[in-house]
Amino acid sequence: RGQAAHALLEGLNAEQRAAVTLPAEHALILAGAGSGKTRVLTTRIAWLLQTGQVSPGGVLAVTFTNKAAREMQARLAAMLPLNARGMWMGTFHGLANRLLRTHWKAAGLPQSFQVLDVQDQLAAIKRLCKQFNVDEERWPARQLQWFINGCKEEGLRPPDVPVKDADSRRKVELYELYEQQCQREGVADFGELMLRSYELLRDHADLRGHYRQRFAHILIDEFQDTNRLQYAWIKMLAGLPQAGAHPGEPSPERTGGTIMAVGDDDQSIYAFRGARVGNMADFVREFGVRHQIKLEQNYRSHGHILHAANLLISHNQRRLGKNLRTALGAGEPVRVLQAPSDFAEAEWVVDEIRHLVREGGLPRQQIAVLYRSNAQSRAIESQLFNAGVPYRVYGGLRFFERAEIKHALAWLRLLLNPADDTSFLRVVNFPPRGIGARTLEQLQDAARAAHAPLHQAVPALTGRARANLAAFTGLIATLRQQAQGQTLDQVVELVVEGSGLADHYRAEKDGQERLENLQELASAAQAFAQQEGFGRDAVALPPAAPQMDAGMEAGLPAEMDAQAAPASEPAAGEPPLAAFLTHAALEAGDNQAQAGQDAVQLMTVHASKGLEFEAVFITGLEEGIFPHDNAQASPDGLEEERRLMYVAITRARQRLYLSHAQVRMLHGQTRYNVRSRFLDEMPDEALKWLTPKNPGRSLAEDETFGSAGRRFGLNAGPNAGLNAGLGERAWRPMPDAARAAALPSATANTREGAPIRAGMQVFHNKFGEGAVLEIQGTADDAKARIEFKRHGVKLLALAVAQLTPL
Numbered sequence: 001r002g003q004a005a006h007a008l009l010e011g012l013n014a015e016q017r018a019a020v021t022l023p024a025e026h027a028l029i030l031a032g033a034g035s036g037k038t039r040v041l042t043t044r045i046a047w048l049l050q051t052g053q054v055s056p057g058g059v060l061a062v063t064f065t066n067k068a069a070r071e072m073q074a075r076l077a078a079m080l081p082l083n084a085r086g087m088w089m090g091t092f093h094g095l096a097n098r099l100l101r102t103h104w105k106a107a108g109l110p111q112s113f114q115v116l117d118v119q120d121q122l123a124a125i126k127r128l129c130k131q132f133n134v135d136e137e138r139w140p141a142r143q144l145q146w147f148i149n150g151c152k153e154e155g156l157r158p159p160d161v162p163v164k165d166a167d168s169r170r171k172v173e174l175y176e177l178y179e180q181q182c183q184r185e186g187v188a189d190f191g192e193l194m195l196r197s198y199e200l201l202r203d204h205a206d207l208r209g210h211y212r213q214r215f216a217h218i219l220i221d222e223f224q225d226t227n228r229l230q231y232a233w234i235k236m237l238a239g240l241p242q243a244g245a246h247p248g249e250p251s252p253e254r255t256g257g258t259i260m261a262v263g264d265d266d267q268s269i270y271a272f273r274g275a276r277v278g279n280m281a282d283f284v285r286e287f288g289v290r291h292q293i294k295l296e297q298n299y300r301s302h303g304h305i306l307h308a309a310n311l312l313i314s315h316n317q318r319r320l321g322k323n324l325r326t327a328l329g330a331g332e333p334v335r336v337l338q339a340p341s342d343f344a345e346a347e348w349v350v351d352e353i354r355h356l357v358r359e360g361g362l363p364r365q366q367i368a369v370l371y372r373s374n375a376q377s378r379a380i381e382s383q384l385f386n387a388g389v390p391y392r393v394y395g396g397l398r399f400f401e402r403a404e405i406k407h408a409l410a411w412l413r414l415l416l417n418p419a420d421d422t423s424f425l426r427v428v429n430f431p432p433r434g435i436g437a438r439t440l441e442q443l444q445d446a447a448r449a450a451h452a453p454l455h456q457a458v459p460a461l462t463g464r465a466r467a468n469l470a471a472f473t474g475l476i477a478t479l480r481q482q483a484q485g486q487t488l489d490q491v492v493e494l495v496v497e498g499s500g501l502a503d504h505y506r507a508e509k510d511g512q513e514r515l516e517n518l519q520e521l522a523s524a525a526q527a528f529a530q531q532e533g534f535g536r537d538a539v540a541l542p543p544a545a546p547q548m549d550a551g552m553e554a555g556l557p558a559e560m561d562a563q564a565a566p567a568s569e570p571a572a573g574e575p576p577l578a579a580f581l582t583h584a585a586l587e588a589g590d591n592q593a594q595a596g597q598d599a600v601q602l603m604t605v606h607a608s609k610g611l612e613f614e615a616v617f618i619t620g621l622e623e624g625i626f627p628h629d630n631a632q633a634s635p636d637g638l639e640e641e642r643r644l645m646y647v648a649i650t651r652a653r654q655r656l657y658l659s660h661a662q663v664r665m666l667h668g669q670t671r672y673n674v675r676s677r678f679l680d681e682m683p684d685e686a687l688k689w690l691t692p693k694n695p696g697r698s699l700a701e702d703e704t705f706g707s708a709g710r711r712f713g714l715n716a717g718p719n720a721g722l723n724a725g726l727g728e729r730a731w732r733p734m735p736d737a738a739r740a741a742a743l744p745s746a747t748a749n750t751r752e753g754a755p756i757r758a759g760m761q762v763f764h765n766k767f768g769e770g771a772v773l774e775i776q777g778t779a780d781d782a783k784a785r786i787e788f789k790r791h792g793v794k795l796l797a798l799a800v801a802q803l804t805p806l
């Protein structure tokens, strides 16, 4: 037994070993990324078990994600012959849920209570607001949701919430009504799981005593991102007398197990959700922590990568301060690419991925593409999909599976096929138009009786129900009329606006991201039309709704109809809108089947915490995107963005690629972004620019400019890549853009090389024909304001716009 236990320590460094073998006392391990914190935590559990200090039932381990819990379980199973399943190992929410399932009665919940996810919760709040005639303008449901969750995270029930004025009194009232509704319906939201289980222990001395005795060892990963309630929950389990509960006197109650918390202040990235880095200091103080261990050896990343991370994070002022070294050698430099567009960026990423897989022999699942916000994934997903590279999107739905996108697609489907009842039901009351469940029941009954699709059964109803439904079907008819003769992306925009979806999300305090995704859908449609060669073709909708006459005889349930058509191939000859809807269905559905397959991993930086990959791409390194616009206002916000970047960089083991695009179609808008300041906060010697770092300089100048010029020279030639090693291949479009940038006038990058002047007629790949209104700026900064016939006025950078004079 002793031998087996000592085998666990093999390969650990002295500090790690010290941490694993600490006596049963509270401890904090504060250490940087990749220093083995999670490994120490896992090994500690194995050590405690192996040396007989605890049985599996005596361990409570908290991880940040379910995935991390599964991984920890797998690692433990590999280390030990015991059944690791008996252990309480999971996320805070998962563990809270387990407590409540076990003690549902004491917790005052029905045995089969249901958990509400964030979307369900919002829907529940909306329903409540409607029932109590809450003025949506004044108390938007989103805001109430945020308020309620915030209260719960602070451990506050309605009577505990401080009331300042009439407004906050109303909010507290609604909080209380919401609680009653949840209780009545037997549901619990995420915050409720935590708070309810906390109260369960607080209010039941017997249970509290039981668990305090039971969990001799409590281990918490990613401690820097715990919020107030989570820390209070831990304290309840570990038996620290509540502050103020017994002032001055020691608690007569037995204290609980010992806590080992591991964390990294530099990786605190959930402040916006209530995480408190201060929990670390509180923990040390309140528990009188005597063991604080630092780990400084990084085992994950090669030198250049770590060097880049260290220097970047040193720009933050608020740090506890620590450094990391690696013994892995410098490794490959960090590759940096400036792409002319987001499309080109995605192309490069996918190209590079294929190369890494083919020549580098990397399994796809060892490659991650990271981005700051979900909307950015679309361009990359689309390229991966086209290239037939299996991929998997984590943390957040795939683009076409998001609720707002599904709503918009449902509206689009109804334009093509009013008999698509699934889509009908999805949006008949979304955005809300006063059509209730009762009306829909009547409608469904009538449709069933007539064997007709829902929209045909509308005349069978009476009164207000009929009027409301007729308004809906009328709107669809109007939209389809308006859609005639428009291009695909115009139709998407038309529907997003005309259906009221855009206004609906505009009115929501937190509808911004959904609104952006809807705009992104128009970008997706445009890109799709481009790719499929539809160009600016008008969508062809059947002149009148064919089902109006044919529906009855066809006798097919609408859903079958809707599904039978698209089949698996995006058939040639499908008109643009139908083809696009097929594409959306395929892209959403296909990858699900590939979930178990060796696939490239796509995720936001937030979702990548704690993970590691052989190769990592961080895309969209542009001001306003990463660091995000929202964060720029405050120094705290910027520091959190920088920590986020630090997390992203330190996911990489061998290879790190950073990219930014000069032009980006995001949220339906063309944006010209400056490269992220983070790129300039990393050490030059660790980076390798695949495109010139400062393309503003002329070629000659660049050449005399030392390393930047050499870098450029090395990669600019058309064949540079053939001789270069993995990842050193030149990026095709670059020489063009670079050449253009070096030219002194606004003649840059026209196809024919002719100068672009105001008054000229030009053709653009995406936007088609237009008239140049004016030229702004000079040389490589020159931009043209162009009025496109079909797309209105755009401001395009001449260096990248690829205009052809007509």
Ligand code: ATP
Binding pocket: 011, 012, 013, 016, 031, 032, 033, 034, 035, 036, 037, 038, 039, 040, 264, 267, 298, 299, 300, 609, 610, 611, 612, 650
């Ligand atoms: P993060 O802050 O990103 O969560 P971490 O500090 O939790 O990182 P781990 O994930 O535990 O770090 O470890 C990083 C990598 O280093 C893992 O692959 C782990 O197996 C490896 N590692 C840790 N310690 C050692 C060691 N002593 N010898 C060899 N490899 C190690």
Ligand code: MG
Binding pocket: 037, 038, 039, 221, 610
């Ligand atoms: Mg970790």
